[in-house]
Amino acid sequence: MAKHYGRGIAAVNYPTGMNLGGDPTQALIFCQPTGGFSVKLASTDLGQGLKTVIAQIAAEALGVPFDSVIVDTGDTDSAPHCMGTFASRATHRVGNAVIMAANEARKALLDVAAEEMEAAPEDLVLENGEIYVKGAPERKTNVFNVALAAHFKYGKTISGRGIYLKQKSSLDPETGACDPDSTEAHATTVAEVEVDDETGEIKVLRLASAYEVGRQINPEMVKGQIVSGAVMGMSHALMETVFPYYPALDHHTYSFGEYIIPTALDIPEIESVVLEYPSSNGPYGVKGVGEMTANSPIPAIVNAIYDAVGVWVTDLPVTPEKVLRALEEKSLETH
Amino acid sequence: MGVKQLGIVGQSVKRRDGIGHVTGQTQYVDDVFYTGMLWLKMVRSPISRGIIHGIDTSKAEAFPGVVTVVTAKDVPNNWYTILCLIGVEPNDEPVLAHEEVMYFGEPICAIVAETEAIAAEAAGLVKLDIEELPPVLDMEFAISPDAPAIKKWGNNTFMYDGYNHRKLRFGDFEKAIQQADHVIEGDYSLSPIEHAPIETHCCVVKPEPDGRLTVHSNTQALYFTMDNTAIILQVPSQRLHMIGGTVGGGFGGKVDVITEPITCIAAMKTGRPVKWRWTREEEMRKSSTRAGVKMHYTDGVMKDGRIIARKVRSLEDSGAYHRHSPYGVQKHMANLPGPYTIPNVWVDAYCVYTNRQPSSAMRGFGVTEATFAVECQMERIARTIGMDSWEIRLINAYRNGQMRPVRKVVEDATLIETIQAAAELIGYELPAHLKAMSSDDYAGNGGHHG
Amino acid sequence: MESITVTFKLNGKTTAVAIEPLESLRTVLREHLHLHATKAGCGQGGCGSCTVLVNGEPVLSCLMLAALADGQEITTLEGIGTPQHMHPLQAAFFDRFAAQCGYCSPGMIMAAKALLDKNPHPNRAEIAEALAGNLCRCTGYVTILDAIEDVVTQMQEA
Structure with a gap:
């Protein structure tokens, strides 16, 4: 009777965007008279931080301070279509639509600035809300002045429309040939576990992962996804089922009393590194990271259990009961 | 890695909604209350499979405080499937069951009442006459010739371009x-596992004087939900005004368009605001x-x-x-x-x-x-x-340019790089030939089928 | 059933409210008094998102009859800080990205406050123990534990 240490690895890919594509998102941007920019979206923040990363992308693309960008999302009367938040698509799709809208608004802004400054628009630089003539930084103005002039002197709009659509791929029903993704993010997780061969209990000691997510818009929030996914993956591997005797319906769960998910007491050591290899079609090279973080921990843990006690338990969740049954079967085989 | 340094992109700025969250000021759907708001509770199937012979709502309707009961005949387009928007066919799910029940917990009729407690109590007064049939639960059995066809098209699989897989x-x-x-x-x-967001499904619908409906929803997809709801209600989408965008966790569980259509019908039928929020038990045992x-x-x-x-x-x-x-x-x-x-x-x-x-x-x-x-x-x-x-992983990993x-x-392959980085992270020294591998080395695994 | 009136001290202010005898404290807080920070996650005592303080003790307000709050001192998240004047725990949760969807945050912060009011110098294991009745599906808890540890450190330095 002993506790056995094991280590397992798993390397995974994850597609960005809806399978086969065909999932558009639009954005509108307009400039207020004093230089604030409102980004109008019908997209949803589930807690992953979309409202924040979109403000970052808009500020970057417009060339204005982060605080001057307002993200107004979640109202179908005031914003155009978004397919929704799922399939690790939001930052990729919404971000691309916002960059397209920002580019149009930025061009409109610089056209007015050029008129006001008596310069060619292509000679103007817009950085952090300041506008100056390339090579002549003393010839300068700012977004505040240009926005006022556009509204009250020239009668010009400063706004932009954006959409991103990966056109829907066909799928050959005979071969399955299709274009299933926009890009692929990747991850490798190393799980370390301790398995008690007397009780069948599994303790996950450590989940260490390397992620490659294109580009991080907000590294702390990427880390937030990685850590949360590690815990959800561990939970999926070891704890969760609606039907403990699936496919039978007996003992189905009604509450958090029977449906077990981790608490603050169940958290292993979680470490990660993030690599950035920008994708060709994501906003600033983004790849979707939302869903994938709960994936690699699952097989890494199952592989670590095999490493620890030499049994394959590949029917999730890996409960102590299943581990003990597998150990018993193994001991019967060897005797 | 040659990633161009940008300005605000790449900075860990604080969450825009963070202060609202930590001070309890963020408004979620269940925080929306209207004067005169009614509450909805669902009567659900108590069995996994059966034929409906009768739904007697008379006692529930007569219960003090009950304003109306919504049944299948109140649903303009009762048979639907949410992915009809991307071409999935046929419509296979009733908004409210009326011919047969296909799972434990399937919605049958909705009680709309002055309080949530009254709605819940009256839900228990609906008399269901359902003839029970043996449920098909095991997938191998479901696709075997011995299984009864539980789907109207005569077998138990989705048909993909004429194939059952x-x-x-x-x-x-x-x-x-x-x-x-x-x-x-x-x-x-x-x-099967449960999404288990801490916020359960919730929808609040308010009929407006101009005939439109304001729909507060914690759906993950506002337009998708709006268009599906409009199809079920048989009204133009413009009649609906979806407000959402702030969700207390979704994980995929809040894209089923499952609360909005019925709550809209209840609001249209009564002319009053209606709230329907799911219990944790509904979330665990009846949601997808x-x-x-x-x-x-x-x-x-x-x-x-x-x-x-x-x-x-x-x-x-x-x-x-x-x-x-x-x-x-x-x-x-x-x-x-x-x-x-x-x-x-x-x-x-x-x-x-x-x-x-x-x-x-x-x-x-x-x-x-x-x-x-x-x-x-x-x-x-x-x-x-x-x-x-x-x-084993490194030699078989896909490389850029392969098929x-x-x-x-x-394209965009970095499986090899993450494997190498993970080894480094835990201090495991890979042999030199594995360390030297790259996703850009097309011939690195002898793959020539690009 | 006849409604009854209960009187308690709510966030420092004496409050009288007419309730149905069997209503939970959570329902009374959220639906009669419209203090919406206290969240409804399960109504079964399983998730902790409705945690409030009753005489300084963390209590699942979904399981407590409001009638029993008569004469007691109730503190909700609204009572410990505002966006302009955040409680150190609120500020730390914000700084550490410890709120993702935010639905568990009110209960988490109240449970943490109950701990720190009693034990200003808990170690990480003691913090985790105190939060074990509060579920979070988004964060994986690490940032939450980090945020509370930050406050413990600040209090030690102060």
Whole structure:
């Protein structure tokens, strides 16, 4: 009777965007008279931080301070279509639509600035809300002045429309040939576990992962996804089922009393590194990271259990009961 | 890695909604209250499969405080399927059941009352006359000839272009498996699980004086929900005004368009605001789950570790209705071979119907299950042929420029780089030849089928 | 049933409210008094998102009859800080990205406050123990534990 240490690895890919594509998102941007920019979206923040990363992308693309960008999302009367938040698509799709809208608004802004400054628009630089003539930084103005002039002197709009659509791929029903993704993010997780061969209990000691997510818009929030996914993956591997005797319906769960998910007491050591290899079609090279973080921990843990006690338990969740049954079967085989 | 330094992109700025969250000021749907608001509770099927002979709502309607009862005849377009917007057919799910029940907890009629407690009490007064039939629960049984067809089209699988499964065919599996040094098989399965966001489903609908409906929803997809709701209500989408965008966790569980249509009908019928919020028990036992999945892998592997053939049969338990599963199985099909260069692949992926609460989208569905199986199978191969766990993955990892079984050329591959980085992170020294590998080395695994 | 009136001290202010005898404290806080920070996650005592302080003790307000709050001192998240004047725990949760969807945050912060009011110098294991009745599905708890540890450190330095 002993506790056995094991280590397992798993390397995974994850597609960005809806399978086969065909999932558009639009954005509108307009400039207020004093230089604030409102980004109008019908997209949803589930807690992953979309409202924040979109403000970052808009500020970057417009060339204005982060605080001057307002993200107004979640109202179908005031914003155009978004397919929704799922399939690790939001930052990729919404971000691309916002960059397209920002580019149009930025061009409109610089056209007015050029008129006001008596310069060619292509000679103007817009950085952090300041506008100056390339090579002549003393010839300068700012977004505040240009926005006022556009509204009250020239009668010009400063706004932009954006959409991103990966056109829907066909799928050959005979071969399955299709274009299933926009890009692929990747991850490798190393799980370390301790398995008690007397009780069948599994303790996950450590989940260490390397992620490659294109580009991080907000590294702390990427880390937030990685850590949360590690815990959800561990939970999926070891704890969760609606039907403990699936496919039978007996003992189905009604509450958090029977449906077990981790608490603050169940958290292993979680470490990660993030690599950035920008994708060709994501906003600033983004790849979707939302869903994938709960994936690699699952097989890494199952592989670590095999490493620890030499049994394959590949029917999730890996409960102590299943581990003990597998150990018993193994001991019967060897005797 | 040559990533261009940007300005605010790449900075860990604080969350825009963070202060609202930590001070309790963020408004979620359940925080919306209107004067004169009614409450809705659902009467649900107490059994997994049966024929409805009668629904007697008279006692519930007469109960003090009950304003109306919504049944199937109040639903303008009762039969629907949410993915009709991307071409999935046929409509297979009733908003409210009236002919038969297909799962325990299926919605039958809605009680709308002055308080939530009255609605709940009156729900218990609806008399259901349902003839019970034996449920079909096991997927292997469901696709066998002995099973009763629980779907109207005469079998228990989704039909993909005339086939009862999605196919992936690449190279020649049958020939290649004969040439393999090892044939290694594995079974992998997952039980249905629950999304378990801390915020349950909630919808508040307010009829406006101009005839429009303001719909507060915690859906993950506002327009998708609006357009599906409009189809069910048979009204132009412009009559609906969706407000949302702030969700207390979703994980795929809040894209089923399951609360909005009925709450809208209740508001239209009564002319008053209506709130419907789900209990945790409804969330656990009646909302959609991640599908149960069973996969069988048969791999042909050479002594040097190259996988030359892979065959996968996968059954995904859609439960009683489509919801998002026909889509999920298709995504599953594309991901079942894994991120490895394998020249001969055969996949059959089935979307199977059973008398269980429908399964639907959940974080990574289709892919999560595939990568679980693939990565356990890779380990099994390594252990069987006596190869190192890192090496088996690195030598088979897909490289940029190679052809995936779906016939898309690999781009943006970094599987090798993350494996190397993970080894470094835990202080494991990979041998020099594995450390030198790169996703850009097209010939690095002998793959020439690009 | 006849309604009854209960009187308690709510966030420092004496408050009288007419309730149905069997209503929970959570329902009274959220639906009669419209203090919406206290969240409804399960109504079964399983998730902790409705945690409030009753005489300084953390209590699941979904399981407590409001009638029993008569004469007691109730503190909700609204009572410990505002966006302009955040409680150190609120500020730390914000700084550490410890709120993702935010639905568990009110209960988490109240449970943490109950701990720190009693034990200003808990170690990480003691913090985790005190939060074990509060579920979070988004964060994986690490940032939450980090945030509370930050406050413990600040209090030690102060």
